[in-house]
Amino acid sequence: MDNLTHGLLGLALGALRRPEAPAGSPLTPTDKAVLLGSVLAAELPDLDTLLPAANSVDHALRAHRGLSHALAFAPVVALAATGLALLVFRRARFLPVYVSSLLALAVAHLLPDLWTGWGTRLLLPFSDQRLTLDWTMVVDPLVTLPLLVGAGVAWRRRTHWRRALLVGLACSAAYVGLRGVLQATLTSRVREAWPSAERVQVFPAWLSLTTWRYVVVLPSEYVAGTVSPGEPPLEERRLARPAPEVLTAAMRAVPTVHEALAWARFPVVSSAPGEGGRTSVRIGDLRYHLHGEPTLTFVLEVESDLSVSEARLERGGSARELIERWRTVKEIPSP
Template structure:
């Protein structure tokens, strides 16, 4: 999730656990700091755009390493607060802050390597968009009310915010399951009914969902709003670059994207350069994680020493946001062109 959400969630969880044992501002500050700590791995530059992508949410988001880090944070908080008797309570608070951080990250589509160092498999459910105000605002309002109130019952505000946001996460999981069932009933004939399909919410909401299915040679994009009159997904077909995939499948960077995206990727050749694109984030034809792998040599091989370069682009908000609203409300209009 985005930084604001993780900071707010960390603070809210810490306040809920510590209660009246320490000043509310203190537990909120510690929780906010711990809530954003796992995401500091973004400052590390691995010298390659694909590595920067696939190494984010790796060791810093591993259940084992975060569990090990929890007593370190707890000891520091207890020592600085001169309350060694609260070490166990701080330990519970920090552990829950870390666990809720990686839980909501797992529910996004990006991929979170929860079981490092045993496996680098990127777990990702994709039931909530990386920025969703309907999840964040209840947390933020509840926490703010708790911090500002002088009432003895101030902690109820924080609890209500956590409860509403948690219910929203459950709603997203249920909506995703329903949309997947609709999508599977209208799969293209070239896609196996046993194939994995990608079902993710569109930006800032959980009403309009984007669906992607793949065959060996093509990928298919469809949209479904929970407000649509008919339970049908209409698909657009796009070439996946099967020849390029077969030709360069042994390239480490391409193999990494294939694994990290769970197979939801495409390859293209433009102006002599080979590109690989993660199809999970963005929508046709604008994708954020689009990587230039360079020009093949005279033998048709890519330079293994050349770093990949990210050349993605975001959707045009001027045309994209009005279309998202129209499609969300059940109007079956074609996605706007992206320039």
């Protein structure tokens, strides 16, 4: 998730301490440290975006959501958040702050990253696999808005700040739970439409609650489309599954190429020769598609010595262009 949502979730979780405290009662140093430690723990893992990387693709796929996002490393991150909070509030007690920081790290950062479509490597260093629940996009205003409103009310009505934060947390959690139920329901519907499919996956669509994207894996091709409650799955495009010979074994072994292929769960792969023996490799993923056309594609320029001279992420156009493409197809009457 985005950093604003992580921080607001951490703040709301910090309000869980001493729910029996009378409204308007003064906060103890430990109460204040718990709030600060929870917010810090919810934000600290994303400091890995500052780590150096060979190129933007390696940064997006290796540096970010690495060890700082792993369950095995969580006690260390929580300890760092606790230490910073105790430096500010020196009279606070260690254990409540550490427990709250650990809870906030798990529930306000690791779990939200898990329910996004991008996924996260929770099991590092034991497994490099990206895990995901595919419930929301990385940025979902309907997750953030209840938390933001709760924080605003807590700031204005400080005697009831704890209740305001917890109500916002409950509303946000209910929305995410609804999306999880909806995804499971729509996945079953797509499976019923494609009983012979090797695999079926339903993904969140950009800024939409009811319309979801799906990908069906058949022996030789992908079927991409959308599905909504109360409507049958709409097939939008079929694409051939990439043949193994599209990339040589040596090309697949290039670290950046290997990372991009590991990231793409439904890869759309192509390569084309360039000047001076260079090969341009394009690796997209149909889980990010707009009417069957991938909108996220890693473009890698690989030299003849198998070094990567350029690597970039193409998003299928600007936000305005993507919205216009979506509207254009929506306005075309169905046959």
